[in-house]
Amino acid sequence: MLGKTANGLYWMFRYLERAENTSRLVETGEWIALTRMGATDAEWRSVLQTAGSVEAFDALHEATTKDAAIDWLLRSKDNPSSVLSVICAARQNARLVRTALTHEVWEATNSAFMEAKQLLGRKIPERDLPEVLGKIRQKTALVRGATHGTMLRNDIYDFARIGTFLERADNTARILDVKYYVLLPSVMSVGSSIDNIQWETILRSVSARGGFRMSYGSMLNPRDIAQFLILDKRMPRSLGFCVGKIRDNLGYLAADYGEEPPSCEVVTRIADEFLSQDIEAIFRYGLHEFIQRVLGHLHALGAQIEIDYRFSE
């Protein structure tokens, strides 16, 4: 496989994952605004922060309003991570790696692109927001389904999966990075309705309410939420799950190619040093510090993979 193709696959699936995550963030932001429990402007600030685009947003906007934030996150061409921008970028990468994709994956991607261009071509009226967000996620889910159902389990698939899970791990880590203080046990108000809203926000932003209830029941507490999002091996958006998947796929690649490059060691270190402890140890270490370090290591892992598999010259 061409190094360029590996690069294209990796980014195509990162972007698709990002489209899904960002639309979920917007959905959560909207939910919190409608419950009118929090200071909503502050909530949109933290959504923007999680999406990693506060500076770019501020450079072009005087104030943070709900409309401006939604527009920025979903459809702004000035925002390279807006849902529209990343779906276009995913499709651009899909064109680049067209020969590595099955017909069904390509068509699903192209149709996601066509739908996104249509849905996000104009400002979205509030009443249409739930439907638009739902359609975007359906379309990206269709690409994932076609990928799962039609692609050979070879190096092509590995790079697609690595891109998906690096992006997802990064997203979950950033949600925790922005909201970590809500989960700290030392905060005065314990179990107030504000806390409950905040805790639920975190679960919603990773589509994990149902999963959480199944595992821990309906009572929310910060320790369980942190445990669930960081260490749980069954929860498909937890850091532990995502890093485990990346480690698997890097392992398949190494077996396939008969060579174990440095990235294998990097991922093993992340899994062993950070994700094999219990949650109390992580709180003792400092939740924020912990998340920051994981983010840094994930970034380094991505960079190492690009070198190991000759993504570019």
Added chain:
Amino acid sequence: MSEHAHFDEMWGRDNVLRRPYQNFHSWFDVEDPKRLRNKQREAEELFRLTGITFNVYGRAEAEERLIPFDIIPRIISGQEWQKLCRGIEQRVRAINAFLHDIYHGQEILKSGRVPVDMIANNEAFLPQMMGVDPPGGVYTHIVGIDLVRTGDDQFYVLEDNARTPSGVSYMLENRETMLRMFPELFSQNRVQPVQDYSRDLFRSLAASAPMGAGPNPTVAVLTPGIYNSAYYEHAYLADQMGVELVEGHDLRIVDGRVAMRTTRGYAPIDVLYRRVDDDFLDPLNFNPESQLGIPGIMDVYRAGGITIANAPGTGIADDKAIYSYMPEIVEFYTGERPLLENVPTWRCSDKESLAYVLDNLADLVVKEVHGSGGYGMLIGPAASKKELAEFRAKLEARPGNYIAQPTLSLSTVPIFGRKGLSPRHVDLRPYVLVSPNGIKITPGGLTRVALKKGSLVVNSSQGGGTKDTWVLED
């Protein structure tokens, strides 16, 4: 309707249904126009979803357009096709012999059949190719011969495409679409298949590999990248052949071979089907500004380390000025009369011809010698006074830059529109594969159709569409 001014391939000149269309017509006659209109829309949806789009030069990068597809097939009888094939094969053999000669002994120049300055002053001539022997002796592995028809038994070659002819993906996708939408038509008509093209292309390229390549040569397609107007086709062909689609920056010279950067290091390539123009192929040997090429590939090529398809320098054979010499060229190398006719052509570099062209401008088609895609051409009968005057000035300033031809009465084939069937002008590009094992012509080709009533310009960049092209088994 009485007698048609143009030969219609369905109705002839005198409104009698022609034989190849009989089966089709009895099907069409009982079809509900509403269903067909829906099918037409469905076809467009399919094309859009598959992403068969092209980028229009000079427009925003992101803008992709569909080439309109018309559901009425263009039908050619097996007998007509066989006759065409003999002419095409003869012409393609002559083109390859001409290229070999031009880059070796130049016998045809010595004989005076083609003037020396036609070659020496031609930008398409590559001195770097002098004395180079392409692997297997093949120069043009892939050729598209543009044909037009004016009567029951009258075809003309409008243009030879000996560099990087495009459009074959439309031939293939048009057929796929028709099969998907009207399977019953293919049960009722014995249509020769075109689907083997990609496999034949691969075989043909593999058979043209350099001597040392071994039994399973590595083939790759070289594209200028995703912003190229034909990128879809490059990806399509690479995908269908199961080979890598590479760009210049994926390649470098490693140990005297052209190699591609893979996830496991550099892997050598034996045959490069390049869809990049000569000028951009090698910044060391040609255009130093080129970002698309591979520095040093020409040196590997000259040393016999790689097959480049088509060979560099083949443009000298499809240049519009050389075109007018094709009858002489065919005779010189095959010793036979040309089976396919050329359109009579005035070379404006010639003083007398120029005078004639200027006198008759309103009746002629004038083309740029190096132009393509229907850009920079004048269709006399359709031009305004102002356009004629402008072109006259251009001709006088640079006569050598132009050729002129009579306005042919191109055949028509009906398209399906709001008012049912209406005749539109068409041309035909059959695709020819050349390898040391022989010449293969896919039964069919790309039929381009001018969608505007009366228009003679079929180019997609100028609003033309396409049709599925059937060659029947007689």
